[in-house]
């Protein structure tokens with residue numbers, strides 16, 4: 001099964017509108033009027049989405065993502081943004097269940113599941129993040145944790161909606177630490193996640209779903225990671241903040 005790789009820049013709480021514009025000035029000429037063998041996604045903070053959609057709205061090779069969304073449609077939810085609101089900014093993807101949302105803001109698998117279902121109601125494509133802590137890995141709980149995150153986080157998702165979802169496997173111990181999972185560790189976890197999708201949604205869905213790797217992906221390690229059978233792109237934090245390093249990852253990862 002040929003799956004199109006997907007490279008997504010998760011800027012986290014970096015780059016307001018003016019820095020987004022600076023990034024765009026340098027990145028746009030490199031991606032405009034070009035076709036890539038992979039999907040390219042940029043996820044700026046909410047307040048920079050208007051600027052990003054102004055810059056990239058007409059660039060067919062680049063799609064926009066939000067870094068979160070509400071599980072509700074509208075109403076008295078101070079500080080929240082609904083999936084429907086995001087659609088006004090040419091947003092096509094939404095990162096859900098990032099480990100920082102889980103650990104710092106207390107998002108549970110159930111809340112993340114509600115967000116996934118709400119995002120699909122308006123046709124946003126979730127980039128659904130999972131991954132174990134170092135303690136869980138060292139305690140022999142890797143498979144148990146991934147199984148729980150996938151089973152609960154994707155509960156009641158239809159097979160069609162699942163195909164429009166991207167999974168991002170991000171071992172928490174590799175995020176922002178400079179320590180990447182080895183290609184073997186990453187491949188093993190990805191193959192396990194794909195098998196979980198097979199159990200829950202069937203073999204066709206398992207063969208088609210894209211599973212990105214995230215955690216200290218850099219231009220220098222992208223090729224080795226992306227060469228693994230079950231790795232279909234990357235979710236990139238720090239190294240996506242510089243246009244040239246984000247582009248190098250995309251190029252090295254699809255070479």
Ligand SMILES: O=C(CO)COP(=O)(O)O
Pocket residue numbers: 010098170174175176177178214215216217235236237238239
């Ligand atoms: O959390 C990540 C992407 O969502 C990974 O971050 P780093 O690439 O900075 O390790």
